Amino acid sequence: MKQFNAYIFNRHLGVSLIELLVAVAIGSFMMLGLTTTFRNSSESQRALTKASQLIENGRYAISILDEDLRHAGYYGHFYELADPPTNAPDPCEISSLTRLTQGMSVPVQSYTAANFSTRAAITSTPTTCHASLLTDANLSPGSDILVIRRANTGVFTGTPNTNEVYIQSNARSANLMYGDSNANVPTDTADNNTTTNLKMFPNQPGNTTSADTRSYDVHVYFIAPCSFGSGANDICTANDDDIPTLKRLELSSDGTNTKMNIEPLVEGIQLMKLEYGLDTSPTTVNPVTDSQGDGVPDSYVSSPTQAQWPAVVSIGVHLLARSPQETRSYTDTKVYTLAGSTVTASLTSDSFKRHVFSTEVRPMNMSGRREIPE
Secondary structure, rough: OOHHHHHHHHOOOOOOHHHHHOOOOOHHHHHHHHHHHHHHHHHHHHHHHHHHHHHHHHHHHHHHHHHHHHHHOOOOEEEOOOOOOOHHHHHHHHHHHHHHHHHOOEEEEOOOOOOOOOOOOOOOOOOOOHHHOOOHOOOOOOEEEEEEEEEEEOOOOOOOOOOEEEEOOOOOOOEEEEEEOOOOEEOOOOOOOOOOOOOOOOOOOOOOOOEEEEEEEEEEEEEEEOOOOHHHHHHOOOOOOOEEEEEEEEEEEEOOOEEEEEEEEEEEEEEEEEEEEEEEOOOOOOOOEEOOHHHHHHHHOOOOOHHHHHEEEEEEEEEEEEEEOOOOOOOOOOOOOEEEEEOHHHHOOOOOEEEEEEEEEEHHHHHHHOOOOO
């Protein structure tokens, strides 16, 4: 009996080869299942992150353009705009207050890409933008360029930046001036208008009355083929990333000189197309508004003429947003339409997911000047 018990005890001390193989096989299947579950979960998380970034970027880009367009043509208390100049004003004008003042009569301005394979070209004279800032290397094919002019909504106080452009206005007149930090007051230049009835900066000695002073903003929105340009003036080069990005030129000062500065805004915005609602009815000039129309759009065009800009009361903004990273095993075969035009398949046949974001904006200051009071 003792020998039998010892025999049984000794047999249960180890594991047979068959048992070991069965255990390894079961463990392998369990690890395979866990690995597959983890991989699928990671892929789903990455896909969700990409989709969230795509939606967030598109909505943010739309909100930036929406807010800026709503304020287009806001010049403080100043209300009556002059007739637009015969030639389109240069969006990158920095050296002439006279030409900057003429540009105020065109609060919104655009340059349209003829199709999705060509670039919009700024044809103003002089062509400062196109020559050094918005070169072909810095513009994505197919996208329009949008220019917005307005005053900052906040009243400026404190010491002005040297050579930054400021606007001071009342209900009937407005002055643009360059800042002078030494004198703590904007100063006239040789080509500035000579109106002196507007007092500069309330705290300037000797001023008993004053009009509000604000920074004067000129924003030029465009789509660049990279998020950060390493070339001169932040121009995109072949060595930079290939993330299409909504950017804008901003009229500003570096503390010494007036300049147009490129500011990246939202990555992943591949295309921007615009359309404009024109207020052309009734055709008779209203004695109260001194304008034709009633503030309501009657027709839409993709590229207004210089004479049509005063009639623009609505702007349709259409953006094609692209996910920041590619999605493996995915090919974009969708058809995208922006402002009535179908996007060329060569721009979308890749592994990036996309979505179209659209909105219609009513520029309150432009349309409000044409509304007929009840």
